Amino acid sequence: MRRLHSNQLLELWxxxxxxxxxxxRGSKLALWQAEWVRSAIEGLGTHTCxxxxxxxxxxxxxDVPLAQVGGKGLFVKEIEEALLDGRIDLAVHSMKDMxxxxxxxxxxGAVPEREDPRDVLISKxxxxxxxxxxxxxxxxxxxxxxxxxxxxxxxIVILPLRGNLDTRLRKLESEDxxxxxxxxxxxxxxxxxxxxxxxxxxHIMLPAVxxxxxxxxxxxxxxxxxxxxxxxxxxxxxxxxxxERGFLNHLEGGCQVPIAAHGKIExxxxxxxxxxxxxxxxxxxxxxxxxxxxxxxxxxxxxxERLLSMGAGEILENxxxxx
Numbered sequence: 001m002r003r004l005h006s007n008q009l010l011e012l013w014x015x016x017x018x019x020x021x022x023x024x025r026g027s028k029l030a031l032w033q034a035e036w037v038r039s040a041i042e043g044l045g046t047h048t049c050x051x052x053x054x055x056x057x058x059x060x061x062x063d064v065p066l067a068q069v070g071g072k073g074l075f076v077k078e079i080e081e082a083l084l085d086g087r088i089d090l091a092v093h094s095m096k097d098m099x100x101x102x103x104x105x106x107x108x109g110a111v112p113e114r115e116d117p118r119d120v121l122i123s124k125x126x127x128x129x130x131x132x133x134x135x136x137x138x139x140x141x142x143x144x145x146x147x148x149x150x151x152x153x154x155x156i157v158i159l160p161l162r163g164n165l166d167t168r169l170r171k172l173e174s175e176d177x178x179x180x181x182x183x184x185x186x187x188x189x190x191x192x193x194x195x196x197x198x199x200x201x202x203h204i205m206l207p208a209v210x211x212x213x214x215x216x217x218x219x220x221x222x223x224x225x226x227x228x229x230x231x232x233x234x235x236x237x238x239x240x241x242x243x244e245r246g247f248l249n250h251l252e253g254g255c256q257v258p259i260a261a262h263g264k265i266e267x268x269x270x271x272x273x274x275x276x277x278x279x280x281x282x283x284x285x286x287x288x289x290x291x292x293x294x295x296x297x298x299x300x301x302x303x304x305e306r307l308l309s310m311g312a313g314e315i316l317e318n319x320x321x322x323x
Contacts, residue, residue, distance in 0.1 A: 019047070019048050020041060020048070020089045020090065021049075021050055021052050021087070021088040021089045021090075022034050022037060022049050022050065022051050022089070022091070022092060023052050023054050023079045023082050023083060023087075023090070023091040023092070024053060024054070024079070024092050025053070025054065025055070025056055025075065025079070026053040026055060027164040027165070028164060028165065028166060028190060029164065029165050029186045029189060029190060030092070030094075032189050032190060033092050033094070034092045035051070036112075036214075037090075037092050037112075037232065038050075038051065040112070044231060046228070047228075052082070052087065052088050054078050054082055055078070056075050056076065056078045057074045057077065057078065075094075076091070076093055076097055076098060076099070079091045079093070079217075080103055080106060080217065083106060083218070083219060084103065084105055084106065084219070089222070089225050090109065090216055090217065090218045090225055090229060091215075091216070092214060092215070092216055093214070093215040094210075094211075094213075094214065094215070095111065095209075095210030095212075095214060095241055096183075096210045096211045096213075098215050100245070100249040100252060101249070102217070105219060105220055105221065106217055106218070106219060106220060107217070107220045108215055108217060108238075109216045109218035109226060109229040109230065109233075110216040110229045110230060110231075110232040110233040110238075111215060111216070111234060111237050111238040112213070112214050112216070112232050112233070112234050112237065113234040113236075113237050114212045114234070114237045114240070114241070115184070115185035115188055115189060115212040115213070116184040116185055116188060117185070117213070118199050118202065118207055118211075119145065119181050119182065119183060119199075119200045119205045119207060119211075120181070120184045120196045120198065120199050120200060121180075121181055121197050121198045122172060122179060122180050122181075122182060122195050122196060122197055123178060123197045123198075124172060124173070124177070124178055124179065125178075127178075127179075127197065128197060128198040129152070129153075129204065132153075132178055132179060133178065135155050135157055136153075136155075136156055136157065136178040136179065137157045137159050137176060137177050137178050137179075138156055138158060138159065138177065138178060138181060139159045139160070139161035139168065139172065139175070139177045139179070139180040139181075140158060140159075140161050140180065140181045141162050143256070143257065143258045144208055144258045144259065144260050145181050145205065146158045146258070146279070147258035147277035147278065147279055147280070147281045147284070148204065148205050148206065148258070148275075148277065148284070149181070149205070150281025150282075151281035152204050152205075152281075159176075159177055161180060165186050165187070165192075168180055168182060169182075169192075179197070181200070181205070183207075183208075183211055183212065184196070184199060185212040202262055206260035206261065206262055206273060206274075206286070207260060207261075208260060209241075209244040209245060209247065209259070209260070209261045210241050210245065213237055213241050216229050236293075239265060239270065239293055239294075240263040240264065240265060240270070240296065241263075242296055242297045242300070243263045243270055243296030243297055243299055243300040244261040244262070244300060245297070245300065246296070246299070246300025246301045246304070247259075247272060247301070247303050247304045248261065248300075248304075249300075249304075250300070250301045250308075251307070251308070251312065251316060252316075257276070257316060258276065258277040259275065259276055261275070263300075265293045265296075268292060268293050268294075269291070269292070269293060270290065270292065270295070270296045270299055271288060271289070271290040272288065272290075272299055272300055272303050273286065273287070274286065274287060274288075274300075274303045274304065276312035276315055276316065277315070279319075283311070285307055285310050285311055285315070287306050287307055287310065288303075289302060289303040289306065
């Protein structure tokens, strides 16, 4: 570790005297993510951290599909309130839980390197998706996943599935399901890779915006925390995620609409594939767009506009009318 000069130590002294409070949900996966951030910050050698567990509305309402009770904000609102009023110094979220809009006074301070963004199938008998029996029963409460599963195989029966990752895996065994679909990132982070039957190809299942990435949210007016957290940022991941979020923001989407996007950077070119679907999977509109990696967010917006012109606007309007 490099030695700090005396004047640098004086500048860091306020942070070295006390803990940085990290706000997080209390699920096993959320705690793993927050512990990773704590370890990364403490690895800088300038200060210590403590976790502050905050129960969100999404953690309390487990018997109703997210689309019926408010969507993505259910998992971040209470944590953002704690950040705004100073009870915590930063928040750790799964990026896919972040609504398209961020409250005034807050910003995304860092996006660490992304884990695998794909979805995975876990089936009772180890059968891949194409080999599941006719009218197979698959558990998911994600409209995005349900729409794409139905599009690929209209015979599939979707069963509601809420709860943390452990709960969902238990329900596969205890309830009348043939398989469940979950995020690869959570399975890998918790060391459950051996349970994965199949990594779903994005032509069958395009991931959620930001899936596999973490969001470290901070106050925009915090000159102490900002420079520290910036050291955890992975510029390539941030560029990709901002492109995906540009797409989501332009469509003003949330959990109430089946929207998916996955971006990647090869050399200096950013390519984004986006999708909007009817809930029943009958219509699925998708397109890809490429351009300079430095303009990923603009590309995301442009792709959103392209899908609107292809008929996605009508799907979104119908969803709003039903809501």
